[in-house]
Amino acid sequence: MTASQDRAPVDVSLGLFDQDLLAACISCGFCLPACPTYQLTLDERSSPRGRITLMRAVDSGRLPADDPTVLEQSSYCLGCRACEPVCPAGVQYGALLEQWRDLTWSGARTPPVAAALRAGMRMTPALAAAGRVRGAARTTGRARGDGVQLMLGCVERSLFPGVSQAVTRLLPGIEVPSGQGCCGALHAHSGGSTEGHHLAERLGEALPGTILTTAGGCAAHLVNVLGRDRVHELSEHLVDVWSASEAPALTDVRVGGRRARVALQDSCHLRNGLGTSAQPRDLVARVADYVELPSAGACCGGAGTYSLLRPDDAAAVVAPKLDEVESLDLDYLVVVNPVCQRQLVTALRRRGSRVRVVHLAELLALALPT
Amino acid sequence: MSTSVVRGVGLTPEILDRLREIVGAEHVLTTDGDVEPFSRDATPLFRARPDAVVLPATTAEVADVLRLATETGTPVVPRGGGSNLAAGTVAERGGIVLVLTRMTVVQEVSADELLAVVQAGVTTSTLADAASARGLLYPPDPGSRTVSTVGGNVATCAGGLRGLKYGVTRNYVLGLEVVLPTGEVIRTGGRLWKDVAGYDLTRLLTGSEGTLGVITEVTVGLLPMPETSRTGIAYFDSLADAGRAVTAIIAGGTLPATLEFLDRACIGAVEDFAHLGLDRDAGALLLFGDDGSPRDVVESLDRMAAACTANGARGIELATDVAGSEDLLAARRCSLPALSRLAPVTMLEDVTVPRPQIARMVDDIEEIARRHDVVCATFGHAGDGNLHPTIVFDADDHDARRRAEAAFDEVFGRAIALGGTITGEHGVGAAKLPWLAQRLGADQLALLRRVKAAFDPAGILNPGKLGS
Ligand SMILES: Cc1cc2nc3c(=O)[nH]c(=O)nc-3n(C[C@H](O)[C@H](O)[C@H](O)COP(=O)(O)OP(=O)(O)OC[C@H]3O[C@@H](n4cnc5c(N)ncnc54)[C@H](O)[C@@H]3O)c2cc1C
Ligand code: SF4
Ligand code: SF4
Numbered sequence: 001m002t003a004s005q006d007r008a009p010v011d012v013s014l015g016l017f018d019q020d021l022l023a024a025c026i027s028c029g030f031c032l033p034a035c036p037t038y039q040l041t042l043d044e045r046s047s048p049r050g051r052i053t054l055m056r057a058v059d060s061g062r063l064p065a066d067d068p069t070v071l072e073q074s075s076y077c078l079g080c081r082a083c084e085p086v087c088p089a090g091v092q093y094g095a096l097l098e099q100w101r102d103l104t105w106s107g108a109r110t111p112p113v114a115a116a117l118r119a120g121m122r123m124t125p126a127l128a129a130a131g132r133v134r135g136a137a138r139t140t141g142r143a144r145g146d147g148v149q150l151m152l153g154c155v156e157r158s159l160f161p162g163v164s165q166a167v168t169r170l171l172p173g174i175e176v177p178s179g180q181g182c183c184g185a186l187h188a189h190s191g192g193s194t195e196g197h198h199l200a201e202r203l204g205e206a207l208p209g210t211i212l213t214t215a216g217g218c219a220a221h222l223v224n225v226l227g228r229d230r231v232h233e234l235s236e237h238l239v240d241v242w243s244a245s246e247a248p249a250l251t252d253v254r255v256g257g258r259r260a261r262v263a264l265q266d267s268c269h270l271r272n273g274l275g276t277s278a279q280p281r282d283l284v285a286r287v288a289d290y291v292e293l294p295s296a297g298a299c300c301g302g303a304g305t306y307s308l309l310r311p312d313d314a315a316a317v318v319a320p321k322l323d324e325v326e327s328l329d330l331d332y333l334v335v336v337n338p339v340c341q342r343q344l345v346t347a348l349r350r351r352g353s354r355v356r357v358v359h360l361a362e363l364l365a366l367a368l369p370t
Numbered sequence: 371m372s373t374s375v376v377r378g379v380g381l382t383p384e385i386l387d388r389l390r391e392i393v394g395a396e397h398v399l400t401t402d403g404d405v406e407p408f409s410r411d412a413t414p415l416f417r418a419r420p421d422a423v424v425l426p427a428t429t430a431e432v433a434d435v436l437r438l439a440t441e442t443g444t445p446v447v448p449r450g451g452g453s454n455l456a457a458g459t460v461a462e463r464g465g466i467v468l469v470l471t472r473m474t475v476v477q478e479v480s481a482d483e484l485l486a487v488v489q490a491g492v493t494t495s496t497l498a499d500a501a502s503a504r505g506l507l508y509p510p511d512p513g514s515r516t517v518s519t520v521g522g523n524v525a526t527c528a529g530g531l532r533g534l535k536y537g538v539t540r541n542y543v544l545g546l547e548v549v550l551p552t553g554e555v556i557r558t559g560g561r562l563w564k565d566v567a568g569y570d571l572t573r574l575l576t577g578s579e580g581t582l583g584v585i586t587e588v589t590v591g592l593l594p595m596p597e598t599s600r601t602g603i604a605y606f607d608s609l610a611d612a613g614r615a616v617t618a619i620i621a622g623g624t625l626p627a628t629l630e631f632l633d634r635a636c637i638g639a640v641e642d643f644a645h646l647g648l649d650r651d652a653g654a655l656l657l658f659g660d661d662g663s664p665r666d667v668v669e670s671l672d673r674m675a676a677a678c679t680a681n682g683a684r685g686i687e688l689a690t691d692v693a694g695s696e697d698l699l700a701a702r703r704c705s706l707p708a709l710s711r712l713a714p715v716t717m718l719e720d721v722t723v724p725r726p727q728i729a730r731m732v733d734d735i736e737e738i739a740r741r742h743d744v745v746c747a748t749f750g751h752a753g754d755g756n757l758h759p760t761i762v763f764d765a766d767d768h769d770a771r772r773r774a775e776a777a778f779d780e781v782f783g784r785a786i787a788l789g790g791t792i793t794g795e796h797g798v799g800a801a802k803l804p805w806l807a808q809r810l811g812a813d814q815l816a817l818l819r820r821v822k823a824a825f826d827p828a829g830i831l832n833p834g835k836l837g838s
Contacts, residue, residue, distance in 0.1 A: 011765075020714075023714035023764075023765055024710065024711075024714060026412065026414065026706075026707055026710045026714070026716055027410060027411065027412050027414075027452075028412050028453065028514070028517070028706065028707040029412060029451060029452060029453045029514065029517035030514075030516065030517065030704065030707055032451075032516070032517050033493075033495075033516045033517070042471045042472060042474065042491075043425075043471075044407045044408060044452065044469070044471075045399075045404065045407045047407075049407075049452075050407035051407075053406055053407045053409070053410065054403065054406055054407060057402075057403075057406045062402070062406070063402055063403055063406060067401075067402065067403040068401065068403060069401060069402075069403025069404050069406070070403050087707070088640075088643045088644075088704035088705075088706075088707035088708040088710075089707040089708065089710040089711060090642070090643065090711055
């Protein structure tokens with residue numbers, strides 16, 4: 001009687017993916033316009049829906065995990081999770097991508113850059129040393145209790161040590177426990193989700209209180225492993241404590257005798273993973289003229305290790321954003337994640353732009369009375 | 371139940387080489403991994419591997435591909451955004467899936483002539499935005515508008531959330547550039563609102579679901595943008611009550627832009643996603659809206675609110691501004707994917723009945739669902755009599771699937787008995803082909819097949835779908 005019964009192929013799962021997560025997608029395509037790689041290519045293969053279809057084929061054994069298209073698409077994906085908040089079905093693409101990369105970037109198939117970074121981030125003493133040399137915030141000894149504890153992100157402490165320093169000025173007396181390792185976000189996103197989860201748990205032990213992080217990417221990963229109540233991203237925290245207690249008297253950040261014009265680049269995982277986007281805007285507007293970057297919510301191409309692994313694609317992703325930044329007559333572009341900071345500093349410098357890229361903490365520290 | 375994937379006929383290396391010559395090697399996909407994403411659309415439970423996926427950039431390339439296909443007897447399945455809900459893009463006989471998404475030029479928006487000319491791969495929202503930038507309205511707005519293409523909309527005669535006042539896609543198609551399966555490029559209609567020279571092939575091709583020709587360019591009519599628009603919601607104890615309110619609103623002489631309804635399960639699923647503060651305890655929600663001058667809009671909304679109250683509405687909320695209205699419409703558009711939160715397989719139907727029968731049909735659907743022991747949520751374009759009963763179940767629950775199919779079989783029968791149809795806007799495709807004869811009767815179906823043969827003597831275009 002029925003139309004579909006004899007034609008519809010039923011997949012038998014090999015159990016490579018979480019079945020509930022994989023089954024949630026109904027291929028409606030609502031996510032296509034939000035996906036940067038689809039927008040660049042208009043190619044179904046490079047869309048969230050197409051990628052989930054590929055994952056399903058792998059899960060049912062119709063495609064091997066090392067099929068060239070499967071490998072290419074799992075790598076071409078930015079992991080920005082812009083496909084999540086727009087998905088009415090509630091598909092958890094970020095979690096699926098972690099499982100996918102565990103399959104495609106395992107063993108010999110791990111891209112060498114990703115393997116090297118994963119190894120590097122494992123070494124706590126080396127990270128700590130790099131941070132000290134570069135002048136990141138001084139640690140305050142072993143964690144003392146369950147108060148708010150500043151996490152020193154591993155990318156940030158070596159590349160942008162000024163960020164944690166700025167935080168200690170915004171939140172005088174904040175505890176900065178020693179013995180911190182990497183949170184494992186980078187591992188989880190590049191084929192090492194088990195290790196990524198272990199590292200997060202270990203960091204949770206070193207920082208047994210509420211973990212305060214200046215990196216949206218780390219925040220989303222830590223929330224995923226340790227739970228929402230254990231993690232505060234900086235903008236969330238400042239909006240919270242500054243409304244509860246006395247906020248410091250902030251002055252305007254001024255450039256050339258007028259209030260600075262400042263735009264924000266969202267952190268993808270902060271916005272799409274944790275749904276936090278109002279707080280950083282609120283904070284910027286307290287000290288400067290806030291200008292909304294039309295593509296603020298779209299990935300900058302930094303995307304964890306992406307700009308190292310696929311520099312050309314990362315450049316293609318960021319290009320339209322650079323045009324926007326230049327057209328808005330900005331003084332500062334504020335970021336809330338060190339990978340975005342690195343990507344945008346490099347890209348804008350290469351273009352000879354005069355717009356300065358700073359972390360939110362650094363901008364706010366400029367507004368502290370001296 | 372079979373577990374085998376339907377396989378294609380296989381294309382010879384010569385055919386593949388010629389395809390590569392036509393569109394360029396990088397636009398011919400043949401490996402298992404490359405064609406997999408094109409093996410299905412938004413229809414659950416249908417999938418087939420095409421032998422090749424071809425992505426042309428110009429009308430001339432489309433023509434060359436089709437000429438080759440007719441010459442070699444290769445099936446060709448056109449595909450736009452792949453948001454189809456009747457398995458219309460699934461290559462059940464293998465062959466080529468011809469993807470139009472590279473043809474994305476908005477060629478013209480004319481405020482003087484109130485029309486736009488776009489290539490087939492332009493998305494519905496891109497067209498609407500381009501029109502709106504010139505102060506013009508392109509009314510058809512299927513829920514899938516950010517994904518669906520104008521070519522796909524024409525091929526399915528898509529409806530939307532404004533159908534009641536503004537009609538559906540067919541009311542706006544003025545002219546088409548179409549490549550026939552035999553390779554000739556024809557232009558039907560044009561820039562004229564009046565033109566009776568010859569049979570109305572534009573209308574015939576509108577809703578032809580990729581079985582008669584490949585649409586490469588569309589000329590659509592536009593309207594001046596209404597000054598403002600506003601929506602409100604009324605809550606009812608049951609969907610049938612909401613249906614009666616719809617009948618009362620229209621009987622009262624109001625023809626508003628939007629009358630959409632959702633039952634309790636849909637309200638919950640949509641609220642889980644959109645967080646608008648909808649009343650989850652209500653049995654049904656009626657979304658009503660209108661556009662026009664500010665005064666007309668206020669009057670129209672007041673009249674509709676009064677009709678709802680008179681018909682048992684338990685609460686009414688009016689959006690305070692255009693942004694709030696947009697939120698409500700956006701929430702309604704996501705009903706289908708949001709419903710998949712209930713269970714992964716969402717089998718959705720598209721029956722349409724004469725407006726006065728809508729409360730009756732809703733009651734019948736509920737009764738049929740109960741009897742077949744299926745979880746069914748219903749939403750739809752109430753003002754058009756167009757219902758989307760959606761049965762949800764787990765992928766591996768074969769018995770639930772069998773019960774769902776049996777329930778829908780009855781739903782189709784009931785719709786036809788009430789003077790309605792098996793599909794109002796999603797199309798027949800492969801999914802509804804078994805019920806087409808019941809709807810059309812043998813003579814009309816035979817005529818359909820003769821029309822199909824006249825366009826497509828080799829039977830290469832979307833075989834196994836509507837009319838073939
Ligand atoms: C969440 C959701 C909401 C939806 N809401 C609505 C709605 O409100 N109203 C409505 O009517 N539909 C709706 N649909 C169904 C679907 O979006 C429409 O049928 C749409 O018009 C399909 O456009 P597409 O570009 O995705 O075409 P596709 O799905 O790619 O193709 C649709 C059919 O048209 C043919 N085709 C595509 N392009 C061409 C071409 N250029 N030339 C010839 N044939 C072609 C294909 O072979 C196929 O048979 C919805 C779908 C989803 C997933
Ligand atoms: S991920 Fe979500 S939005 Fe994208 S196709 Fe699947 S269900 Fe639709
Ligand atoms: S994570 Fe980003 S790049 Fe990857 S599929 Fe989702 S939207 Fe596209």
